[in-house]
Every structure is written in C-alpha cells, then in structure tokens.
Amino acid sequence: METKLPSTWEKALDSIRTWARVNSPWVIHFNSGSCNGCDIEILATLTPRYDLERFGVKLQGSPRHADVLICTGPVTRNARDRLVRIYNQMPDPKFVVVVGSCGLSGGVFHGSYNVMGGVDEVIPVDAYVPGCPPRPEAIIHGVVALLDSLKKKP
Amino acid sequence: MNNIFPLIALLIFPGGLFLMASGLVYEWVDRKLIARYQNRVGPRWFQPLADVVKLLAKEEIIPTGVSRGLFVALPVIGMAGALTAALYVPIAGFAPSFSFAGDLVVTLYLLSMMTLCLGLAGANTTDRFSLIGATRTLTQLFSYEAPFLLALLGPAIVAGTWNIAEINNFAGQNIWLVVTQLMGFLVALVGLLGKLEMPPFDAPEAETEIVSGALTEYSGRGLALFRLGKDVELVVGLTLVASFYLGGIANPLEFLLKTLGLLIVMAGMQSLFARLRIDQTVGLWWRIGALLALVQLLVLIVVRVLR
Numbered sequence: 001m002e003t004k005l006p007s008t009w010e011k012a013l014d015s016i017r018t019w020a021r022v023n024s025p026w027v028i029h030f031n032s033g034s035c036n037g038c039d040i041e042i043l044a045t046l047t048p049r050y051d052l053e054r055f056g057v058k059l060q061g062s063p064r065h066a067d068v069l070i071c072t073g074p075v076t077r078n079a080r081d082r083l084v085r086i087y088n089q090m091p092d093p094k095f096v097v098v099v100g101s102c103g104l105s106g107g108v109f110h111g112s113y114n115v116m117g118g119v120d121e122v123i124p125v126d127a128y129v130p131g132c133p134p135r136p137e138a139i140i141h142g143v144v145a146l147l148d149s150l151k152k153k154p
Numbered sequence: 155m156n157n158i159f160p161l162i163a164l165l166i167f168p169g170g171l172f173l174m175a176s177g178l179v180y181e182w183v184d185r186k187l188i189a190r191y192q193n194r195v196g197p198r199w200f201q202p203l204a205d206v207v208k209l210l211a212k213e214e215i216i217p218t219g220v221s222r223g224l225f226v227a228l229p230v231i232g233m234a235g236a237l238t239a240a241l242y243v244p245i246a247g248f249a250p251s252f253s254f255a256g257d258l259v260v261t262l263y264l265l266s267m268m269t270l271c272l273g274l275a276g277a278n279t280t281d282r283f284s285l286i287g288a289t290r291t292l293t294q295l296f297s298y299e300a301p302f303l304l305a306l307l308g309p310a311i312v313a314g315t316w317n318i319a320e321i322n323n324f325a326g327q328n329i330w331l332v333v334t335q336l337m338g339f340l341v342a343l344v345g346l347l348g349k350l351e352m353p354p355f356d357a358p359e360a361e362t363e364i365v366s367g368a369l370t371e372y373s374g375r376g377l378a379l380f381r382l383g384k385d386v387e388l389v390v391g392l393t394l395v396a397s398f399y400l401g402g403i404a405n406p407l408e409f410l411l412k413t414l415g416l417l418i419v420m421a422g423m424q425s426l427f428a429r430l431r432i433d434q435t436v437g438l439w440w441r442i443g444a445l446l447a448l449v450q451l452l453v454l455i456v457v458r459v460l461r
C-alpha cells in the first residue's frame with residue numbers, strides 16, 4: 001500500500017535524501033584482477049594526507065554498508081562472478097566508480113584470452129577515472145564528479 | 155495537562171529527539187577529536203546526521219536464513235533500551251525524569267541491552283563474520299560488565315543509596331570522587347570504552363579481520379538504528395560517569411564541560427592504543443580491571459565499617 005504525499009513534500013524529502021547521499025558516500029574497494037598499482041593509489045587516497053573523511057567518505061568492509069563500489073582492473077573470468085555477487089549484495093541506491101585504464105577498456109591486458117575487458121562489460125558503471133595508475137587527486141575528482149551528477153538529477 | 159509532561163519527557167526532552175541530536179553531536183566531537191589527534195581535518199559537523207539520514211533512505215536487505223522478526227526487531231529493542239536508560243540519568247544537568255530507589259541497577263541493565271541485541275543480531279544471521287563478531291561481542295560483555303558495575307558501585311556505597319539522582323546530589327556536595335576513588339574512575343572510564351566497542355576494545359567489529367562483526371549483514375534502517383543507539387549510549391554513559399565521579403552535574407553548563415572533558419580523554423585513549431585481541435581484552439579486565447575495582451570496594455567497606 002503506497003501513501004501519496006503532496007508533491008511539495010515529495011520534493012523536500014527528495015532534496016533531503018540527495019543531500020544526505022551526496023554528503024556521506026561510503027565506499028567499498030574491489031580488485032577484479034588489476035596489477036595492484038591502482039589499489040595502492042586508492043589506499044593512498046584514503047590515508048590521512050588526503051583525509052577523505054572531511055567529505056564523509058568512509059571505507060567499509062561489508063558491501064551491505066557501502067554506497068559506492070570502487071573497482072579496479074580488467075575483469076578476469078575468475079573474478080567476474082565475485083564482482084557480480086558483490087554488486088548484487090549492495091543495497092540500492094548504489095554507484096560504481098572504475099579506477100584505472102584497465103577497468104575502462106582492459107588497458108594493457110586488452111584482448112587477453114582471460115579477461116572480459118573493462119568493468120562495464122559486467123556491471124553498470126557511473127564514473128570512470130583514467131590513468132595508469134591515476135593519482136589520488138584524480139580519484140577524488142572522479143568521486144566528486146559522480147556526487148555532482150547526483151545533485152543535478154531531479 | 156498532567157499527561158502532557160511525561161509525553162514531552164519521552165519524546166522531546168530529555169528522551170527522544172534531544173537525546174538523538176546530542177548523540178549525533180557527541181559522535182561528531184569524538185570523530186573530530188580523533189581526526190585532530192591524527193593531524194587530519196576531520197569530518198564536518200553534520201556528518202553523523204548525513205550518515206544516519208542516508209542509511210535510513212537506503213534499501214534494507216533481509217538476508218536469507220535469518221529469523222525475519224528478530225532481524226527487524228533487534229535494532230529497535232537495542233535503541234529503545236538506550237533511550238529508556240537516559241530517563242534515569244541527569245541529562246543536561248536536569249533532575250532525571252523518572253527515579254526510584256535502585257534505578258542504578260535498572261539503568262545498567264538497560265545499557266547492556268544494546269550489546270545483547272548486537273550479539274543476538276550477529277548470531278541470528280548465517281554469515282560467518284557476523285557469527286564471530288557476535289561471539290566476540292558477548293565475550294567482551296562478560297569481561298567488562300562486572301568490573302564496570304563494581305566501579306559504579308563505589309560511589310553508590312559512599313553515598314549510601316542506589317538512586318542515581320541522590321548519588322548525583324551527594325557527589326555535588328562532597329569532594330570530587332575521582333580524587334578519593336581514582337581506581338574506580340579509571341575502571342569506569344575504560345569500561346565505557348569497552349561498552350561502546352571503541353578502540354582499543356573494538357575487536358568485535360575489527361574491520362581488518364571480520365568485515366564489521368555482528369553488523370555485517372545489516373544495511374539501511376537496521377544499521378542506522380544501531381549507530382544511533384550507540385551514540386545515545388555514549389551520551390548516557392558519559393553523563394553517568396561524570397555525575398558519579400566528577401562532582402555531580404547540577405546545570406547544563408557543568409554537563410557540557412564535564413562530559414566533553416571526559417570525551418577528550420576518551421578520544422585520546424582511542425587514538426593512543428592499538429586494538430587488543432579478544433583474549434587480551436578478557437585478560438586485562440579480569441586480571442587488572444576486576445582486581446582494581448574489588449580493592450577499591452574493599453577499602454571503601456573497611457573505611458565505612460571503621461567509621
């Protein structure tokens with residue numbers, strides 16, 4: 001049974017929800033076959049030097065707690081099932097950020113017999129951060145761009 | 155008119171809304187202090203609020219293999235326990251809304267309800283991380299609970315009453331009990347850290363080993379309620395320790411100064427010490443904590459008998 005609220009109320013509630021979502025992105029980090037270069041950069045991003053807690057970013061261990069899946073590497077055929085499972089375990093609304101050239105297109109592994117070639121072959125992706133590996137600043141920029149795009153949605 | 159005031163006490167002040175708001179503020183202070191100790195900028199002031207609202211707006215997944223009723227009810231029960239406990243302590247320096255002889259024991263039990271719910275919530279799911287987390291949560295409960303209780307008994311024995319409001323008054327009229335009962339104070343403060351599963355006692359939710367312990371399977375609403383309940387418990391626990399050991403709480407200003415002072419010390423301890431293994435936690439509490447609290451009690455009783 002759905003109760004219908006007046007549209008002004010709907011709008012106000014929506015803006016509160018968006019505000020909370022934009023200001024508290026909890027991330028989970030998954031390596032689907034990268035060379036580990038990108039993962040080291042992601043960890044560097046989360047260190048006190050860049051201090052992402054000032055934007056509300058928090059690294060979570062459990063997919064159930066996370067909003068943003070940060071994914072690296074070309075998806076190997078082995079990691080494919082795990083990636084899909086982790087994606088399905090996250091509660092809605094959820095977003096995916098791909099970090100590194102490998103995740104974009106397969107990168108140096110492009111065309112290999114054992115990779116799917118890019119994360120978007122497997123799960124829907126919301127933001128791409130190119131680079132091999134991207135700098136922490138670039139990763140932050142990618143996440144901020146994703147959050148900005150959330151704000152603009154009606 | 156007569157039934158309006160209890161309703162206000164339950165829903166707005168000091169229960170309900172006020173308590174949740176102050177819980178969120180205290181969580182922010184705690185996180186900010188730790189960030190500053192680590193030379194970071196730290197979260198913005200509305201961070202805990204944004205976290206909770208976001209979690210409430212998210213989908214709640216009920217995993218297969220759990221008892222649905224328990225899964226949904228446990229966060230509510232835990233939160234209700236923490237909120238009810240607040241009615242018996244002098245929040246913000248005002249007299250407790252409800253009080254009777256012996257409410258100290260009831261308050262302590264209500265505060266433990268949160269931990270019990272956490273343990274049950276973990277044991278309810280079929281996930282191995284939650285199960286280990288639940289075992290650790292309950293093990294930790296058995297280790298800190300007795301020393302914590304003994305530490306709060308000290309002031310009760312000196313004041314000769316089990317009523318929180320009367321102990322608070324007694325503490326306000328006499329020399330600060332932290333001077334005469336230093337050991338009890340230390341045990342109570344560290345016990346609070348254990349109760350809230352803060353570092354160095356965060357083995358039950360050690361994210362590097364067991365993802366996030368008993369709460370691994372919780373998402374959305376359940377997680378938000380558990381977080382909120384913990385924040386409320388932080389405020390209640392701080393108020394309790396401050397009113398017993400730091401010379402009572404008589405007005406809002408004292409409340410703010412004393413609880414925030416305690417929080418600064420607690421945040422310092424959190425960033426100073428590394429996480430203890432669960433067996434080290436138990437060992438610490440039963441070898442040192444319980445012993446200190448017992449010695450304290452013995453001295454108190456002997457002094458009382460001699461006088």
Ligand code: SF4
Nearest residue numbers: 034035037100101102
């Ligand atoms: S983009 Fe470069 S650093 Fe990142 S996983 Fe691929 S090869 Fe490694």
